[in-house]
Amino acid sequence: MPLVEWNEQLSVGVPEMDQQHVKLIGMINRLHEAMRTGEAAGIQKTILGELVTYTKVHFAAEERMLDLRKYPHLAAHKLLHKYFTDKVVEMHERVVAGKMVSSVSMNTFLQDWLVKHIQHEDKKYGQYLCGVAC
Ligand SMILES: [Fe+2]
Ligand SMILES: [Fe+2]
Numbered sequence: 001m002p003l004v005e006w007n008e009q010l011s012v013g014v015p016e017m018d019q020q021h022v023k024l025i026g027m028i029n030r031l032h033e034a035m036r037t038g039e040a041a042g043i044q045k046t047i048l049g050e051l052v053t054y055t056k057v058h059f060a061a062e063e064r065m066l067d068l069r070k071y072p073h074l075a076a077h078k079l080l081h082k083y084f085t086d087k088v089v090e091m092h093e094r095v096v097a098g099k100m101v102s103s104v105s106m107n108t109f110l111q112d113w114l115v116k117h118i119q120h121e122d123k124k125y126g127q128y129l130c131g132v133a134c
């Protein structure tokens with residue numbers, strides 16, 4: 001499975017959010033790498049725990065910004081964030097509990113969901129914000 005790299009095509013036009021997306025993608029790549037090379041389970045748990053924390057930080061920052069800018073689709077956007085957060089929290093809990101988690105399906109889900117979310121949903125708010133302020 002190829003690693004995802006952030007590129008200009010993923011830009012939502014808000015530098016702070018782009019930087020956070022770069023960091024999130026980097027964390028998912030780091031997790032993928034740790035699993036691929038069979039790094040210690042403790043390291044995988046730590047990275048996944050950090051991903052849980054940073055996912056919450058990023059979504060909260062995005063929602064705060066969209067609330068301030070009166071984004072009309074915020075409620076639906078929040079539901080998408082909640083879905084992903086719940087999934088990542090559940091994965092982390094399973095790994096912490098020592099349960100079997102398929103690293104391929106986990107990494108595929110994380111990458112696919114995040115990239116599609118940025119491409120399709122976050123870019124929508126980018127266009128909205130630009131329409132208001134550009
Ligand atoms: Fe988002
Ligand atoms: Fe985002």
